[in-house]
Amino acid sequence: MRRDFLKLCGLAGLGVAAPVAIPGLGFAAEEARSASANPDAFEGPYYVVFNASGGWDTTYLMDPKGTDGINRLYGNGDIQTRGQLKFAPNAAHMEAGAGMSNEDFFAEFGSELLVVNGLDYSVNNHSPCARYMATGHLDSLAYPTFAALVAACRGPQCPLAYLTFGNYSNTGNLVPMSRIPYLPSLQRVANADSVEGQQRSPYHDDFVLDRIERTLKAQTDARLSRQVLPRVERAESMLYAAQINSKALQRVTPYIPAEIPKARLAQQVEIALASFKAGVCVSANLTIGQFDSHANNDKDQMKLIPEFLAGIAHLMRRAEALKIRDRLVVVIQSEMGRTPQYNKGNGKDHWSIGSVMFMGKGIQGNRVIGATDEKQFCVPVDPATLATNAEKGVRLRPEHIHGALRELAGITDHRLSAQFPYTVPATERLQGLWG
């Protein structure tokens, strides 16, 4: 049985961009390519997931309390508001140059922010919580992160479809994960067919490269026309897609900034933005760690939350400059919250209730969904109205959020999503979460 290789790539979730003219080489994953001047470039939406790895203290950000000894740095009367959003004040507690205060962040982005409070992670250990928050499924090690899934569904032909800088990054075997640890790394791989990456010094004449590509395709087709083990089939497809798609990396070079920012999150943002702008990336999983403030909670959180927010602001501002801001979908999350009480080391331990924030394309801002009570326990939500309903509501869990994210991305019914279903009853699906 002879099978068409490109069809196979499509079945495997792989797409193939074709930056070189190879007679007979078709295009897969055409649904992912919008009609544009550059048919290979992915034009969005681009998905960015920010992870505050280690567990942020939501009461020092978007779910302020200020009561019952929950926060030592401010009282209930100090809580700030911006539109419908409440937030903890922290400008007075930040170190100079630490990043962006809550006050500044909510002032600049509050109108775009959707806050979901009272999210129940069900457990309170880093690994399962991170997995749960990233995939929407607690009980499986196989599920892909949302970022990986949307990359596989929307831009499998992109050479860096799914960028990740850490945190839980499972791909569900749908799409390769790309790690680009440093900005200069992008330059080093952008012109792989040239000596030392110098475009004017190719190893082979163009017609030779075309011959090589054609031969590789013929060899791959021939091998896959025979019965092979599933792992072989998958590897052949992955390898072919990786090599042929990698040529599109040439498009990244113009968007690599001359100066590399110092802030660690801003560096990740620049790599993601260059890749988005070049149309070679669908999603990026960005992360900074050390939020696990078991000792000296307030000091750590006052250092890290501003750094985190500054990274988000950097993304939005630079995206504006690159004219792709309106194509971003941003998820801002952590794997857990922190206890309402301080421990003996002035730290806070793990808390299975937390929050998540969103902004970007298709998301109506200036809204808060869900809540925690005065002791920081989860308050259930009516899925139909999104109003809190302590008696008849449901506890918001990551699978509810992920179900909604799939809807937002338009991939709920995608065949790849179907491989990783959620068992959320229809009556529990969040209605109108995105506004």
Next chain:
Amino acid sequence: MDFPLPFSPPLPRSILLAGLGFLSLVCGPSGSRIAAAEVAPPLIKEASQGQPCAVAARPVDPFEEVWLQVGARSCLKCHKPGGDAEDSKFVLRDPAKDSSPHQDESRQHNQTAFQKMAGVREKEGFLMLVKAAGGLDHGGEDVLKPGSPGFRTLEQFVQQVASGTLPATTPGPAMAIEPQGDFFEGVAMMEDGNLLRRLTLSLAGRLPTRDEESQIGQGGLKALAPVLETVMKEEAFYDRLAEAFNDIFLTRGYGEGAESALSYEHFSTTRHWTQKHDLSSITDEKARQKARYKLADDYREALLREPMELVKHIVRENRPFTELVTADYIMISPYTARGYGLFEELKGRFKNTEDPFEYVPVRLPSLKNRTGRDHQESPTGFYPHAGMMSLFQYLRRYPTTETNRNCLRARMYYQHFLGVDVMELAARVKDAAAVTAKFEVPVMQASECVVCHRTLDPVAGVFQDYYSLEGVFGPRKEGWFKDVFGPGFEGEDLPADQRWRALQWLGEHTARDPRFASTMVEHGFYVLTGRKTLLPPKDPAEPHYRAKLHAQQAQHREVARIAAAFVQSGYNFKAILQGWAVSPFYRADGLAAQDLATNPERAEELGDVGLVRLLTPEQLERKVTAIFGRGWGRLQDPQFALLYGGIDSKEVTERATDPSGAMGAIQRAMANDVACRNVPKDFSRPPAERRLFPKIDPDVAPGSSPEADLRIREAIAHLHHLILGRNDAPDSPEVGRIYDLFAGVISDAQERQGFEPLDIYACRVEGEGRIKDPRYIMRAWRAVVTCLLRERDFLYE
């Protein structure tokens, strides 16, 4: 920190082995079956090359079903000796700790217990179902939600017992061979010669010698054992071993500089010896400074290597691999000896005291605190070494904090040495926050937390004297925590008189635990395949559940088989590698005759079969070196290696298994560059000295004569064998397509008016000018080698 922990401890992979179908590896002449007991020692038995090999996978019986979904996952956590429910009438035995052949005894016991309890009926209903749902004051509360897949399975089992319709099962003999469901049926095994190439490249980073090829050619798989014995004496094998075990233990990733392994409290005057080392013999100041930098770099590297040197030493000396947790020594080099302050007394044991990387086993004296107080207690006067567990580097890599309370160490201990990943699958808790708030000491009071902390805390307590925040020796000033379960191991308290040697005590228990052997076999699988063994599927409702279960069972029966041989060999780790080397799981190479497209269940069963491993950056460099005589070099740059899916043992700890676009670009760059450097150079040598083109010169043009075409095809077939490890005939379609590439490139060039008659500058032979290539043949051969270097057969194992 992991406190409190309302999670359920996931199962060691080996738990699921028992109570299931039993071992029946089949590996012999086509169609024949050999029971495992016959195959085990010696591990290598004859199997026909290129023929299907089969492992029988029994259909899952009702008890297996209920054991997998309910017993092993839920009941066993508490209903076992030492568990929270050890005083109940329903006490199970942990199969993973059952050393009877194939865990027959625990299976029999558990099956009887289940059937007996399933028949008990109270006024509220069947006791087992009521309790499982949290009724009748079940201590574990609701472990199964009515209607859940697990509950339904239990319900069906109870009904079958109550109605007397439970099908008769065949709990023994364990070696029963099922007449159906051969797992490897229709799967073709790799040819012996290719298997040899795979193994020498994998284990020693080289191609097989002609003598080795001859031995395998004549003796088949039977001859593999002595060949492997030789391979496993080569230094490159030990480097490979160190690389793979670092992937597992990640000890190179400990923080704050390599010297930090030696604590300030105990090595304050010696750990920075390189700063004051006498280099006065070097008169030039810059040269002296450069030498000092090198001294420091080598010293740090020597410290980083120490843990893996322990692994290498145990294997090299054919010592029992249980020394991984019991060795009463560490490996020290002349450089690290200076850091420990032991150089003067040890220098006579080194062949070369200036070799930073010559290691010898040494027992450290017990630690003396720089303050003159708080010295380490030791009746023997020695540091109580316990293999890897007590190494400073290991302790630094997995440090503790005041809130973590050694839980990380306990978690890593279970993962590394007993194959239990406590974070693998956390059970959902209705309201974890409420549980946390409800109890004063949740980890000891809340059943959701107790179930795991009863196991985890005692091991954490065994590490209690290694509580210095630097990660090494130093008891907690306030004494060990009282609001956790006390020090011990799986129900046995740490005796007071063993406190000073607590890790040794733990190591001895670990070495006796049957889970240790199976875990080491799983590590061996990782060494050879780069991936972990399969976990059982959890949800019976998930697609292809039964197929996934069959695949996992078949693989884990193989783990059990090799574990048995490993134990019988005296815990020689080489026996594990030999076992996997001839296993159908390692040799599976293709499909003989079945269409998986029309059989998705079978496709799922075979989903993990076959090696197909993307080479790591280190492996790729070694393979280039083995084939071309010199490496590419760029992947030795740590940043480039990370980009190609490598790890740094700190932040990036898992290797990429699929190539991204960036990795695809690196593959292209590698192929272009390696071909450029080697093709002209190879042609510049006399034919007898050539690796790539021993029987052809760059003046043979395609189409000039039938003889010329044949020589070209033979040259391509040689390249296929050398670079890809394929034995394609000169007239095969595979060679034909590459011939077309070669001829097509030349034809295309000649159609272009005035093409450049010289090859590019970058591809010149060192010390010479640009190569004359008036007919474009040299460049066509470069294109051929470039193409081959981008193929899966080269880039994957």
